[in-house]
Every structure is written in C-alpha cells, then in structure tokens.
Amino acid sequence: AQKITQTQPGMFVQEKEAVTLDCTYDTSDQSYGLFWYKQPSSGEMIFLIYQGSYDEQNATEGRYSLNFQKARKSANLVISASQLGDSAMYFCAMRETSWYSSASKIIFGSGTRLSIRP
Amino acid sequence: DAEITQSPRHKITETGRQVTLACHQTWNHNNMFWYRQDLGHGLRLIHYSYGVQDTNKGEVSDGYSVSRSNTEDLPLTLESAASSQTSVYFCASSEGAQETQYFGPGTRLLVL
Numbered sequence: 001a002q003k004i005t006q007t008q009p010g011m012f013v014q015e016k017e018a019v020t021l022d023c024t025y026d027t028s029d030q031s032y033g034l035f036w037y038k039q040p041s042s043g044e045m046i047f048l049i050y051q052g053s054y055d056e057q058n059a060t061e062g063r064y065s066l067n068f069q070k071a072r073k074s075a076n077l078v079i080s081a082s083q084l085g086d087s088a089m090y091f092c093a094m095r096e097t098s099w100y101s102s103a104s105k106i107i108f109g110s111g112t113r114l115s116i117r118p
Numbered sequence: 119d120a121e122i123t124q125s126p127r128h129k130i131t132e133t134g135r136q137v138t139l140a141c142h143q144t145w146n147h148n149n150m151f152w153y154r155q156d157l158g159h160g161l162r163l164i165h166y167s168y169g170v171q172d173t174n175k176g177e178v179s180d181g182y183s184v185s186r187s188n189t190e191d192l193p194l195t196l197e198s199a200a201s202s203q204t205s206v207y208f209c210a211s212s213e214g215a216q217e218t219q220y221f222g223p224g225t226r227l228l229v230l
Contacts, residue, residue, distance in 0.1 A: 035218065045161075045208060045221035091160060105151065105176070106219055108160040 002027045004094050004109035012115050013082050020067070021077040021112050023092030029053075033095035034075040035106065036066065040088040048090075051075060079114075087116045120145045124209050124222040132230055137196040139225050141209030149212045150192040151219060152176075152184060154205040161208065167192055199229045 003026040013019045025034065036048040051059045051066045059066040067076040079086055092109040122143040131137050141150065148169045153161040163176030165184040173184050181203060183195045196203055206226050210219040 037221075043206065043224050043226075045210075045224075047218050047220060050218055093161075105163055105166055107163070108153075110160040 002029070002032075002094060002096050002107055004092050004107055006092055006109035006112050008112045009110075010113045010115070012117055014117050015084060016081055019079045019082050019086075019114065021079075021090050021092075021114065023075045023077065023109060025073050025075060025092075025094050027073075027094065027096075029096070034066065034068070035093040035095070036064070036075075036077045037091045037093060037108075038086075038088045039091065039111070040085075045091075049077070082116050084116050084118060087114060089113050122209060122211055122220060122222040124207075124225050126225060127223065128226045128228075130228045130230065131199050133199055133201060135199050137199050137227070139194045139196075139207055139209075139227070141192045141194065141222060142190055143209075143211045143222075144190065145211055145213070145220070146189060147211035147213050147217075148189070149214070149217075149219075150186070151210040151212075152182070152192065152194045153208045153210065154178065154203075155208060155224075156205050164194065164207075165192075196227075201229050203227065204229045 005024045032053045034051045038046045049061045049064045049066050051068045058068050063080045065078045089111045091111045093106045095106050125140045151166040152164040155161050162178045164182050167173050167186040206224050208224050209222040212219045
C-alpha cells in the first residue's frame with residue numbers, strides 16, 4: 001500500500017539558514033505525484049510545490065525546492081534562506097493514481113513542525 | 119477570485135446529534151475531498167467525489183456521509199456525532215487527475 005513517511009516530528013533552524021525536511025514514500029505505481037503543503041499556526045493548508053514522478057528536473061518554487069531521488073523514493077523539501085514566517089507544520093503528500101479512474105486522491109505524512117529561531 | 123469556503127468555522131455539538139459541515143468552491147473543480155486532521159495522524163481522507171452524483175469512501179468513512187448534487191458543494195454529514203469525531207475538518211478540491219488539491223480554511227468540531 002502507498003505510504004508517506006516523515007521521520008522528523010520537529011526541527012529548529014536558525015534564521016537565514018537552509019533547511020531540509022525529509023520525506024520518503026512507498027508506492028508500486030509508476031505514475032505518481034508528490035506534494036508539499038505548509039500549515040501555519042492559523043491552520044490553513046497552503047500548497048507549496050509539486051513533483052511528478054516522470055519529471056526529470058527537481059521542482060523549484062521561489063525559496064522552495066524539492067530534492068527528488070526516485071531510486072531512493074525520497075522527496076525532501078529544501079527551504080533556502082529560512083525566514084521567521086517559515087515556522088509552521090509541513091506535510092509531504094503523494095497522489096495515488098487509480099488505473100480505473102481519471103481522478104486520484106492524496107495521502108499525507110504525519111508532518112514536521114519547523115521552528116525558525118531569530 | 120475563485121475560492122473554497124467552509125462553514126461553520128467552529129462548531130460545538132453533543133454526542134448523538136446530526137451535524138452537517140458545508141464546503142463550497144467556486145473553482146468549478148470536478149473533484150472534491152473531505153479530510154480530518156488529528157494530532158499524530160496528519161490528514162486522513164473521509165470521503166471524496168469525482169463529479170456530480172459521484173461519492174466514494176475514504177480511509178475513515180465510518181459515521182460520515184456526503185452527497186454531491188452540484189459541482190460547487192460537497193456537504194459532510196455526521197449521522198450521529200461521537201466524541202471520537204472531535205477534529206479539524208478540511209475540504210479540498212482539484213480540477214483533474216494531475217491537479218493539485220486546494221484546501222478550505224478548515225472547520226474545528228468539538229463533540230461533547
């Protein structure tokens with residue numbers, strides 16, 4: 001069965017440093033998608049970045065990049081030059097694709113709480 | 119601007135009562151999803167819909183139901199609320215199979 005694992009329940013990082021949040025996944029599908037969402041203390045879920053399983057280049061969105069290592073089944077989120085506003089819960093997620101359906105659903109990891117120190 | 123809204127944002131109810139949480143999106147997305155979020159579990163899928171009149175059970179569907187009578191709305195009903203259903207509930211929508219899911223602001227439900 002598909003599974004997402006985030007092994008870091010919490011992390012503390014100094015402001016302006018880069019930070020890597022780990023995510024490993026397990027799937028037998030050849031076609032899948034990987035996402036990262038941010039959940040600040042206000043509670044909303046904010047989409048950050050997406051990586052398709054067939055994308056050859058790592059996805060980047062501003063200060064966010066996804067370090068995609070397909071053979072290792074990892075999809076780590078890298079935040080460059082961290083800011084105080086990056087303090088939040090971060091969820092890694094994977095889209096399951098059903099062969100019989102045009103749509104799909106997402107499964108989530110348990111999250112990593114990132115705290116940025118000034 | 120297109121958006122996805124949930125109401126109410128906060129709800130307190132008693133065990134045994136029927137509760138309905140609303141989700142409305144103006145993206146015109148075909149796919150809509152309900153999740154619950156509990157400490158230590160991340161988000162877990164309750165029900166989902168790929169279009170009007172289509173509903174499917176997710177990972178934790180017991181005690182919940184949904185109906186999809188139009189594209190914009192997917193209300194979630196707790197048939198007989200239980201304390202174990204105290205949680206934060208998120209609605210999400212996406213356009214197609216490869217599309218990102220966008221989330222509503224969440225509903226915090228307390229069942230006493």
